Amino acid sequence: MNILLIQYKMIGDVLTSTIIAEQLKIIYPDAQIHYLISKTALAVVEGNTAIDKFICVDNKEFDSWRGVFTLARKLKKNNYSISIDAYGKNNSALLSRIVGAVQRIGYKKWFAPWAYTTAIKNSPDPEIYKTGLSLGSRLLLTASLTQNVQWDLLPKIxxxxxxxxxxxxxxxxxxxxxxxxxxxxxxxxxxxxxxxxLIYMAQVVDLTVQKTVSRYFSITCLHKKIKLLKYTMLVYLKHKNIFL
Structure with missing residues (x-):
């Protein structure tokens, strides 16, 4: 049994959606789970044992209609029983439809009736999910496959x-x-x-330093266009034990 999970980007979303793969392995321990992601996101999910194969694509393959059609024809040969579109964009919806898994799951959007066999309303019950809206909304995509969703699953590097x-x-x-x-x-x-x-975030970091046992805080950012912002935060930060 082959299952396709789609979460093209961004890096944080690609990591977060690995909990879907974890849940799928619990439901179908013998299934082969293929994870379609951007090539730039591979490093953050590599080594995850719930994922049997990474399908790494670039912008040319996924950001144009021609690329999506070409990619879908290749993936169709894998005869997927289930596909889950966690990305939820029109190009991933088109891919889901063309790949043609028996059961295609995605979020309820305007294109959902055409793209998916099961459309999920993205509104997890706060009394059920235990780890926050972002994780709860992803695990909702597996709710039609099992009555025992593990709402406490967390992404791991x-x-x-x-x-x-x-x-x-x-x-x-x-x-x-x-x-x-x-x-x-x-x-x-x-x-x-x-x-x-920045002033607000600096205050949050300062307060967290005061309230925790951590002596050092490393403030990170991934987007090259805002790397200068972290140095601007130095103007506002009061504590010397914060490392940027």
Whole structure:
């Protein structure tokens, strides 16, 4: 049994949607789960044992109608029994339809009646899901497949031993004491319109430093256009034990 999971981008969404694969492995332990993602997101999900195959595509293959048609014809040969479109865009919906899995699951949108056999309203019950709206909405996509959704599933990054050592070396080279608690905070969004005001975020980080045992905070951002913002935050941050 082959299952196709689609979450093309962004990096955080690709990581978050791995909980769908985890749930699918619980429901169908012998199934082959294929995860369609952007090539740039592979590093954050590589090593996840719930995923049997990564289908890594680039913009040319996924951001044009011709590319989607070509990709879909290739994937159709895998004879998927189930496809789950966690990306929920018109190109992923088109891909789902052409690939033609027996059961096609996606969110309820204007194109859903044409693209999917099962359309899910994206409104998880806050009394049921335990890990927040973002994770709950993804696990909803598996609710039609089982009565025992594991609402407490969390995404994980699986690091190799060499990656762990490389990370330790980087921390040491930058003067951080490995014997002291270290917390990484993604305080800046992936774009300007997804980033809260810097003064506010600086206050949040300052308060968190005061209220936790962490001596060092690493503030990260992934989008090259806003890397300068993290240096601007230095103007507002009061604590010397915050590392950018």
């Amino acid at each position: 699986h690091l190799s031993e060499s990656e762990k050592q490389e990370g330790k070396n980087w921390l040491i080279e930058n003067g951080l004491d490995l014997n002291s608690p270290i917390t990484m905070v993604s305080a800046l969004g992936s774009s300007m319109n997804k980033t809260l005001p």
